[in-house]
Amino acid sequence: MADFTAAPSGLSALIANSPVASVISNPRLQDNPIIACNQAFIDLTGYPENEVVGRNCRFLAGPATEPRLSEMIREGVREKRPVLVEILNYKKNGTPFRNAVLVAPIFDAEGELEYFLGSQVELPEDAPGPSASRHDKAMKLVNALTPRQREVLEHMAMGKLNKQIAYDLGLSEQTVKMHRAALLDRLGAATTADAIRIAVEANISAPAQA
Numbered sequence: 001m002a003d004f005t006a007a008p009s010g011l012s013a014l015i016a017n018s019p020v021a022s023v024i025s026n027p028r029l030q031d032n033p034i035i036a037c038n039q040a041f042i043d044l045t046g047y048p049e050n051e052v053v054g055r056n057c058r059f060l061a062g063p064a065t066e067p068r069l070s071e072m073i074r075e076g077v078r079e080k081r082p083v084l085v086e087i088l089n090y091k092k093n094g095t096p097f098r099n100a101v102l103v104a105p106i107f108d109a110e111g112e113l114e115y116f117l118g119s120q121v122e123l124p125e126d127a128p129g130p131s132a133s134r135h136d137k138a139m140k141l142v143n144a145l146t147p148r149q150r151e152v153l154e155h156m157a158m159g160k161l162n163k164q165i166a167y168d169l170g171l172s173e174q175t176v177k178m179h180r181a182a183l184l185d186r187l188g189a190a191t192t193a194d195a196i197r198i199a200v201e202a203n204i205s206a207p208a209q210a
């Protein structure tokens with residue numbers, strides 16, 4: 001039996017301080033269970049941590065969840081690329097909500113798939129289809145980055161670690177870290193997970209969208 005309570009500490013840093021509901025899953029375990037979630041996820045969904053960790057995230061789906069959108073998430077997971085879909089989900093008390101969910105792969109130092117990041121944003125009930133306003137806001141934030149910061153962000157959104165980004169861009173790891181810190185600051189992102197979400201919302205990492 002896997003010990004789901006022992007999420008590596010670096011992982012908590014990825015999502016713990018985020019104001020955005022977030023989970024991390026481990027695709028190396030049977031059925032890709034969640035191994036960590038943050039307080040914002042508990043607040044959004046109403047599920048306590050012990051009913052989240054160890055389970056696949058499909059428990060948020062329900063009777064009116066769109067099968068086509070679930071399939072888009074499955075496809076992104078299968079193909080190890082970020083997806084952003086606005087899907088009908090359910091809170092623990094049965095209340096349905098429109099969830100703008102991002103699912104993005106995170107790779108290890110060897111370039112092997114290690115985790116999936118999931119982040120969930122509740123959209124207003126009267127949102128007129130795909131939320132243009134989040135896209136516009138994310139675009140504005142991304143456009144305020146320097147070209148180098150933007151490049152680093154694009155690689156972060158592909159789930160790459162500093163070491164891999166440094167190699168790809170021909171920079172030192174130290175320089176990548178500096179750009180990463182500066183771009184988080186400029187985006188107003190509390191965590192790497194939030195920065196990845198902004199990148200995908202701005203559509204700069206060419207994910208599938210619905």
Ligand SMILES: Cc1cc2nc3c(=O)[nH]c(=O)nc-3n(C[C@H](O)[C@H](O)[C@H](O)COP(=O)(O)O)c2cc1C
Nearest residue numbers: 025056057058060061070073101103116117118120
């Ligand atoms: C990290 C991660 C987060 C996910 N978050 C959600 C979510 O918030 N809502 C949702 O409907 N599906 C989410 N999914 C997808 C579900 O885990 C599941 O694949 C989907 O509901 C389809 O169910 P099925 O695999 O039983 O067909 C997430 C998947 C991963 C890997």
